[in-house]
Amino acid sequence: MEQQKVYYFDNNATTRVAPEVVDTMIPFLREYWGNPSSAYAFGAQVHGHVEAAREKVAALIHADPKEVVFTSCGTESNNSAIHSALVTSGKRHVITTRVEHSANISFGAHLEKMGFEVTYLPVESDGSLDLHLLEQAIRPDTAVVSVMYANNETGVIFPIEEVAALCRSKGVLCHTDAVQVPGKLPIDVKQLGVDFLSLSAHKLHAPKGVGMLYVKKRTRYTPYVIGGHQERGRRGGTESVANIVAFGRAAELAMATLHDENTRVRALRDRLENWILTHIPNTVRNGAREPRLPNTCNIAFDFVEAEAVLMLLDQVGICASSGSACTTGSLDPSHVLTAMGVVPMRARGSVRFSLGIYNTAEDVDYLLEHLPRIIQRLRDISPLNPEHPDNDRYDIDAARKKHEEEMASVKE
Ligand SMILES: Cc1ncc(COP(=O)(O)O)c(C=O)c1O
Structure with missing residues (x-):
């Protein structure tokens, strides 16, 4: 194989x-x-x-x-x-x-x-x-x-x-x-x-x-x-x-790779996270910046479903995961993000990237080359996106109102 x-x-x-x-x-x-x-x-x-x-x-x-x-x-x-x-x-x-x-x-x-x-x-x-x-x-x-x-x-x-x-x-x-x-x-x-x-x-x-x-x-x-x-x-x-x-x-x-994980892998994680948060609008990190494992970042991409992001990432050979658990046909938001008070819509758009000792700078470059396009592509067709061009096809006002209510209740 x-x-x-x-x-x-x-x-x-x-x-x-x-x-x-x-x-x-x-x-x-x-x-x-x-x-x-x-x-x-x-x-x-x-x-x-x-x-x-x-x-x-x-x-x-x-x-x-x-x-x-x-x-x-x-x-x-x-x-x-x-x-x-x-x-x-x-x-x-x-x-x-x-x-x-x-x-x-x-x-x-x-x-x-x-x-x-x-x-x-x-x-x-x-x-x-x-x-x-x-x-x-x-x-x-x-x-x-x-x-x-x-x-x-x-x-x-x-x-x-x-x-x-x-x-x-x-x-x-x-x-x-x-x-x-x-x-x-x-x-x-x-x-x-x-x-x-x-x-x-x-x-x-x-x-x-x-x-x-x-x-x-x-x-x-x-x-x-x-x-x-x-x-x-x-x-x-x-x-x-x-x-x-x-x-x-x-x-x-x-024990031998502890140092690499805390220097090189941490730097890769930070570069990935900082790039996303500064270059892709409407993104936010879930969870405290520190104290945190050096390899993990969890990002909410507003107006998209994480499952769709993961599917498109998969098509270009990238493996990541969502905080969501797939249960018989319905997508439950992650119990962890829910416990943190993350609103369901934001939790459903959250993706976890967890790096390791085999990740390279090229891996991160590859991810960052594909991710913005994938998010944009999904936002272009998302009824939740305030900039959605196709107002006729969706009840966008209702979706937006619901989203804004949820966002207002986020404990920042
Ligand atoms: C924090 C934590 N606890 C327990 C487990 C379960 O470990 P195992 O898959 O070996 O049963 C996992 C696996 O994802 C985990 O992340």
């Missing part, structure tokens, strides 16, 4: 598996395919490589290797942390935020159906979190606070050290979903002071299908996936050895 050149600006969705990572994992598919739990040498040697990978992943977050539990993905890690906190504490209340990944939002809805209570904290218009609201929300029956480290749609970073300190002072467990963070910010679990932290390998140039949950030493823990005694009894199921070894190698690379 010949793959034509892709201009990839969707690194928060998933990342290219690094060639070095592929090289590291192949022997574990071809030759060393034994079960790491087997007693004979053929299995035991595989076990040794799983443990070496555990050390590398632990080093990425400054943890002890014994504090690392391999899982199948970030979603499982999040679910497991919250599940364990509820079971071990016997309490029935969870606090999270309205802007979490669906790994938390949907799990929260599931917990509510099971009779637990979940508080979803609101955020400010720039996507930031008011810690006073968190403090007020903590109750005697709160089992765990789960707040993401960085938002996948806007890149906005939450003050996890403060969140964890608050939880500690109230005797509540603290989990953070740090899936978007490795390779972009240094992670030090000791400094953060969290009890649980989730990662997912496919966000850091390793394959899909493996994740990790950090469980702080002496934190009571009960498994979510129940079965064999793998992972020291903390997660049943035969280890996905090739993926775990790949995760270990990717963790080393993430």
Whole structure:
């Protein structure tokens, strides 16, 4: 299958598996395919490589290797942390935020159906979190606070050290979903002071299908996936050895590329964002400028539908994404942007560009060559565009009035 050149600006969705990572994992598919739990040498040697990978992943977050539990993905890690906190504490209340990944939002809805209570904290218009609201929300029956480290749609970073300190002072467990963070910010679990932290390998140039949950030493823990005694009894199921070894190698690379991500990639992101905001009218950034991941920008293009922008970008080989989730025929605006008070029309016209270590200046030039024409082309046919020439075909006055009302209610 010949793959034509892709201009990839969707690194928060998933990342290219690094060639070095592929090289590291192949022997574990071809030759060393034994079960790491087997007693004979053929299995035991595989076990040794799983443990070496555990050390590398632990080093990425400054943890002890014994504090690392391999899982199948970030979603499982999040679910497991919250599940364990509820079971071990016997309490029935969870606090999270309205802007979490669906790994938390949907799990929260599931917990509510099971009779637990979940508080979803609101955020400010720039996507930031008011810690006073968190403090007020903590109750005697709160089992765990789960707040993401960085938002996948806007890149906005939450003050996890403060969140964890608050939880500690109230005797509540603290989990953070740090899936978007490795390779972009240094992670030090000791400094953060969290009890649980989730990662997912496919966000850091390793394959899909493996994740990790950090469980702080002496934190009571009960498994979510129940079965064999793998992972020291903390997660049943035969280890996905090739993926775990790949995760270990990717963790080393993430530490090595941290500087590049924070200098070169950040500069590319800033150039892209500044160019759009200054050269394409009626555009606005969603979310705070700082503190923010160095690779992410989320821009609202007024008077267009993001899905149409993405389709036209796709036609010229550019991958980006919208904050919108496509649900059976209807386009729901992003729950993250909605929680920030972004009006539906603006949220539906929002596009996320997330860069990575493989992006070049030429990629950004290519995007900027095509994007203005695509936006203009869509605005030319948009009934929402105040400069639309074809007043007869649409009820443009009604559309404009509705749009202006929505815009007036934006919390700038
Ligand atoms: C912030 C965040 N949390 C959790 C996940 C889920 O990770 P996984 O795809 O490994 O289940 C993602 C993936 O997009 C994410 O961005």
